[in-house]
Amino acid sequence: MGETLLIVDDEADIRAMLRDAFSLEGYRVLTAASGEEALSLLGRRPDLVLLDVSMPGMDGLDFCRRVRDFLACPILFLTARVEEGDKLAGFSAGGDDYVSKPFAMQELSARVAAHLRRESRRQHSAQVRFAGELTIDYSQRAAWVAGEAIPLAKKEFDILELLTLNSGQTFDRERIYERIWGYEGEGDSAVVTEHVRRLRAKLAAASPGLEKGLETVWGVGYKWVG
Secondary structure, eight states, X not given: OOOEEEEEOSOHHHHHHHHHHHHHTTOEEXXXXXXXXXXXXXXXXXXXXXXXXXXXXXXXXXXXHHHTTTOOSOEEEEESOOOHHHHHHHHHHTOOEEEESSOOHHHHHHHHHHHHHHHHHHHTOOOEEEEXXXXXXXXXXXXXXTTEXXXXXXXXXXXXXXXXXXXXXXXXXXXXXXXXXXXXXXXXTHHHHHHHHHHHHHHHHHSTTGGGGEEEETTTEEEEOO
């Protein structure tokens, strides 16, 4: 263990409870009382962020939108909100999972461990792929066109990784959701459509026509044909 967790919550008792619990499990724990304070701690390179949605000033969604293109680690929202619209907003902002308050510490710990295991597996699968003018380094979780990096958010790269490593194979939205968000995810597979739209836009911005490699199989799902 020994991974670094960043806990962002404006409630001091929750920060203290999570800090003590995760420290006992062997994690290094950083805490912040606001989104603004959390920004100053990102240089410590957290391996996972536990992020309260409702905070004064910069709330969790604003924080996530601001950092997501530059922060690859999993972000788990802690929230009392349970409406589907709130979940979709969080996933669209770049969040990876939702944990509803009040939560059982055992379940939260299990989710944190599951996300960190998934990240570890990805980081140890070093491989580079050249798909036409697109270069993908799976170990660095980065993609380039003509030496220029494409600013992909975490889930956008996850989708690109899944489809390019299985070029020509069609995945429906439900299967993509299960493979990337995991069975423990509480969202809706419709969020996959939004992430695919954003991924295509970034591919097109990097090189017009590149987005055609991510093909829609109407009525079925998506595949990579590049």
